[in-house]
Amino acid sequence: MKIAITLLLYTLAFVWGCTRLRGEGSKLHRLWFGCILVWCAYENICGITETPHFNMATLYLLSTRRQVHYQVVRRLTSELCKKRNRYLPCKLRL
Known part of the structure; x- marks a missing residue:
């Protein structure tokens, strides 16, 4: 249930954010906004389920x-x- 509510809230945030992004270059801004929200949802769901996940430090350690x-x-x-x-x-x- 927590995961469903989390996904619903992130979806609502994305829809609200897309309505606020207007003008020139808004498609690119929406894409970046969506990527950031997907990453946040991924981190949040991994925290709820207590599963290991990749984070920004993983990329540094691998490089x-x-x-x-x-x-x-x-x-x-x-x-x-x-x-x-x-x-x-x-x-x-x-």
């Missing part, structure tokens, strides 16, 4: 090299262990 991220994680983990004076019982497998 950069994995090695850089592993080095950062290792450095932060080692600094955290030094501050707490503790030893990690298992190696960090990356």
Whole structure:
């Protein structure tokens, strides 16, 4: 029921927004407006159903090299262990 209400509200927002977008270049603006609303609906429905989903950070993580991220994680983990004076019982497998 929550998903149906969410989709209905996003549809109403799209229809209302399209009536407000007028003039030159309004088709392109409607397209961008629709894309933004579809993305928001996707994120919202994934949040309701608690399913894993792609977000903007996923694109960044996929575009950069994995090695850089592993080095950062290792450095932060080692600094955290030094501050707490503790030893990690298992190696960090990356």
